[in-house]
Amino acid sequence: MAVQNNESKILVFGGTGYIGSYIVKASINLGHPTYVFSRPNSHKTEMLNQLQSMGAIIVKGTMDEHDKLVSLLREVDVVISALAYPQVLDQLKIIEAIKVAGNIKRFLPSDFGVEEDRVSVLPPFEAFLEKKRKIRRAVEAANIPYTFVSANCFGAYFVNFLLRPYEQTEEIITVYGSGETKAVLVYEEDIGVFTIKVAADPRACNRVVIYRPAANLISQLGLISLWEKKTGRRFNKVHLPEEEMVTLSKTLPDPQNIPISILHSVFVKGVTANFQLGENDVEASALYPDLKVTSVDELLNIFLCNPPKPANAAFA
């Protein structure tokens, strides 16, 4: 799609990363002049080349180059950060630069998970979320126009983790808790499109946007049963009881205690789906009813034909 000059110019931090690359591709496909800030020593050469060939403008630099950040920000309208979790607090440097630049119409920090201001989870995950909350509070205190995104579970990432579809001979699947709790799994391509849409949407300004399309809610047992029907395989489901998950969250060293705590919050406590959306909540598929969203059923069809590669997941 040709770039139209009247579209907002979007800068993505972490644009070569797992979710960042979907966001950058969606931005380009939706016609936005798109910039990717990448470290000089980034090893994501293949992705950088791919994004550049699609039309992304690659800017090399580090978070400590404040003046460079400020001049780059002055060239764009919208900033999206998809930095990885260990770099979450580096976003304070982006916030400082946005304050000096003074022209940014919207900032989306690197959230993209559970609705961190509405959940209470096990301590290792709580400490993880606390860093993200700190960034939200800093954005609000600086009066930067924002959209906070709760994308819930990355669909392909979690299908790869839960079902291990690339292991053709493995018949054992671990089920966290009873397996009956519903979770929200959203396909990464849809997360990319929703994120670009909300970044330029006045209805999403200074709001939290939750990605929770109805066709994307499923329990682990429901997911396994759907996969069994599609593949004709039968799996031996081994349950990891809640008490054992809680014990593991206390005994595993940091940071290995984080994934088990996330699994507990999502698949035992149900934090992606266990609160009602009220009148004041903004849900992405309701904002864009004409946008086709990939259901969990369709996501599994994608896995049958052309399986998305597993990420370097914290869970893997």
Ligand SMILES: NC(=O)c1ccc[n+]([C@@H]2O[C@H](COP(=O)([O-])OP(=O)(O)OC[C@H]3O[C@@H](n4cnc5c(N)ncnc54)[C@H](OP(=O)(O)O)[C@@H]3O)[C@@H](O)[C@H]2O)c1
């Ligand atoms: N909801 C979910 O299911 C889910 C799952 C996973 C992650 N997340 C969230 O999504 C967000 C993005 O995570 P992600 O897994 O997509 O990120 P990622 O792929 O691990 O990394 C994103 C990018 O960060 C950049 N980066 C900057 N400084 C870095 C450093 N010191 N070391 C390594 N990379 C550095 C890299 O870009 P350059 O090399 O180009 O500089 C990298 O490509 C996070 O907020 C994370 O918590 C959510």
